[in-house]
Amino acid sequence: MAVVKSTSKQLDLLARLMRAEAEGDGQLGMLLVGNVGVNRVLADCLDFRNIRNLEEMVFQRPGGFVATTESYFYQRAREQDRNLARRVINGERFSPGERSLWFFNPGGDCPPQWYNQWNTGRFKTHCFYSPTVADCPSV
Template sequence: MAVIKANSRDVDMLARLIRAEAEGEGELGMLMVGNVGVNRILGNCLDFKNIRSMRDMVYQSPGGFEAVQKPYFYQRTREKERRLAQRAVNGEKTRPASNALWFYRPAGNCPATWWDQQNSGRYKAHCFFVPTPADCPRVY
């Protein structure tokens, strides 16, 4: 059962995003990027107030995803990415991205905080960052 409202186009859009942002991180890394996207829609907090749809989340500007500026994002998805996107939409969460609203790929080690948000962990090249439960209770 979906934790956010998403039709097949939304799932496809999330699938393109997770592939473009984290294909090199494998299936688990792509699922984690999906977690971040779903959390941004659920959260309605901090930088993500009034992000109510997949389109709002994917194309948020400023503060959105770099991948939408690259041609790779606009290529057709594969079934593997659509399944991963659907799992994220259905609420499957994976640490360290379970409650994360942000991620990025630093050149070195993950910092303890990023824009005042706590590091929740690293998976391969990506570091994930979480809000406090007080700031964003809907992602917890």
């Protein structure tokens, strides 16, 4: 059962975002990006108080995803990417992205904090950051 509601269009948006942000990190990297996206929809805290669906999450400004400004993001979603997006929409969680609301590629070591959020781990090129339970109990 889905943890966030989605339309076919929103599923494609999430699939395209996951591919554009992390295809180079393989399927698990893409799933981790998907975890962050779903977490942002579920969160009712911090920068995500007004995000209520996948489309709002993908195109959030400010604070959205850099990939949405690149032409690669606008290519058609592939079925394999849709399948990965379905997995995170249906609630699958992967470490270190289970509670993460942010990730980035630092081009080196992961800083211990990013925008006052603590590093929860790294997967290949991306560092993941999660809020404290006090800051964001809904994630």
